[in-house]
Amino acid sequence: MTDHGHDHDHDRTVKPMVDEITDFEVLEIALRELCIEKGIFTAEEHRRFTEFAEQIGPTPAAHLVAKAWLDPEFKKLALAEPMTASKEVGVDWMEPTGFGTPSDFTAFQILANTPTVHNVIVCALCSCYPRPILGNSPEWYRTPNYRRRLVRWPRQVLAEFGLYLPDEISVHVQDSNQKHRFMVMPLRPEGTQDWTEAQLVEIITRDCLIGVALPKAGVTTNVITDTRPAVHPGTAG
C-alpha cells in the first residue's frame, strides 16, 4: 500500500505537470455552450437534470430491501409492482422528465434470492443499471471484463468478489440488455433478528443489490473499495 491508502499503478496514470484541461473536458464544454446558444436545451434544464443526478444513490434501494425483510406485504408489493414500491422509498421512476431518466427507461424488476437461487446482474452490451434507485454504476460494472465473463463464468467471477456459492445454490445471471432494469433482493442474513430498518440498511450494500456480495451482520462496505483518482473530480457519483 502507498502512503495515500490505495495501490493503483501510478506509472500508467496520466498526470501532466501543468493542470491542463483535457480533450474530453474541452469537447464537453464546447458542446454544452453550443446547445444552449442554439436553444437545443436551456441552461435551466441542464441545471435541473444535474441536480437530479447528483442526489441519486443506493440508499433508497437498501431501504426497499430492508422494508421487504421486515414486512411480507411490502415484499409482495416490491416483487409484483416494483415501481410502486419504489415510491415508498422516495423514488419516482417517472422523474425528472415525466418519462423517467431516459437511459434507464421505466421497466423495473426485482429479482428475489431464495435458499436455492442466487441472482446477479450485468449488462453485456453496455452498462444498463437501475440508476434511479441505485445511483450510478461502479466503474468495474462497466468494464468489458466483467461484461464478457459474468454471462459465461459466473461462479469464477463471483469468487473474485469473495462470494463462493455451493452447488446447491444455482446461479441466475440476468443480462439486462434492453429496456428492463433489474436489482437483486438478497435474503436476510442470520444474526439480524430484532434489527431495525436503519440497522438493516447499513449491511445492504450496493454490491449486495448487484448480486456480487451477500449481506452479512457487521459488513457495511462494498467488496471493491480501491479507487482510481479523477483528474478533475466532480461532486456526484
Next chain:
Amino acid sequence: MSTAAERAAQLDLVARLKSAYPELPDAPTPDLLDHERITAYLKPVHDVGGEPDAPMKYEDKQYELWEHMTYVICEVLAWRGIWLSEERRRIGNVDVGRAQYLGLPYYGRWLLAVARVLVEKHHIGLTELSERMAEVKARYGGGLAGKKLDATPKSQGDGSQVKRNEHHKRAVGKGDPQVYAGQAGQPKFKVGDAVVVRELPVIFYTRTPEYVRGAKGEIAAVAYESPAAEDETWDRPATPEWFYVVRFNMSELWYGYTGTTDDVVQTEIPEHWLQAAP
C-alpha cells in the same frame, strides 16, 4: 506549431494501434476473408458477452466532472427530444468502431455520441464545433490555474425552431416502454415455451447477443411491447413487438461449462428474433 518530428511521432503512434486480425494485410482482398471473419468484423462491437478474458483487478473510480456533465447532457438531449436512448446506445457503443470502443474511456464514447448526433442531425456544424473547441482550449491556455471548468454560452437560443422527436412528448406521463403498450397484438409465446434464437444476419446494430443466437431457451417472462432496438435506433416509424425474458441453461449454452447443471442466464429478446423450438 508542431515540428516535423512531432508530426512523425504521432503518426508512428497511430500506426501501432491495431484493430484487425494480425495475419491479414490491411484492406484484404475478398478471397482472403471467410464468412466467420467477415461476421467478426461486422459484429456490433458492444456485444462482448462470453468473449474470453483473463481476471483483472476490479476497482472503483472517482467521478470526473466532465463525466458527470456528459451523462447529464446525454439525458437532457433525450428529455428535449433530440435523440432516443436507443440512438445514443448505438452511436456511442457501436458506431464508434472497435479501436475507439476498446480504446477510449466509457464516458468518452458517450460524449463523442453527443457530438455525432448533433452534427448528423444538422443542429451543429462540424467546423463550428471545432472552432468552439479551439476557443475553449485557448481559454484555459495556461492550465486551469485555479479557474473552474465551466461552460459560458454567449447567448441563450429560444429553441422554437429546433427539430425534436415525437417521443419526448408522447412518453410523458406514460414512460418507455409503456408508451408502446397495446400496439403489438397477441404475444406469440407464453411463459414456459421452448424457443430457439434465430440466426439473422447482423450488420450495424442489434441488441440480441451473439452468445445466444442459435441456442435453445425457455420463455421466462412476457415482458413488454416496444420496437426492436434495430428499428428504434434509427428513430423511424417502427412497429412495436413483444419482448421476452428468455432463460438459457448455461450447461447447455456454453461448451465446457464448469458450474452446475441448474445455472441459468436470462436475457431479453424481441419476438422477431425467436422461433418455436422444434
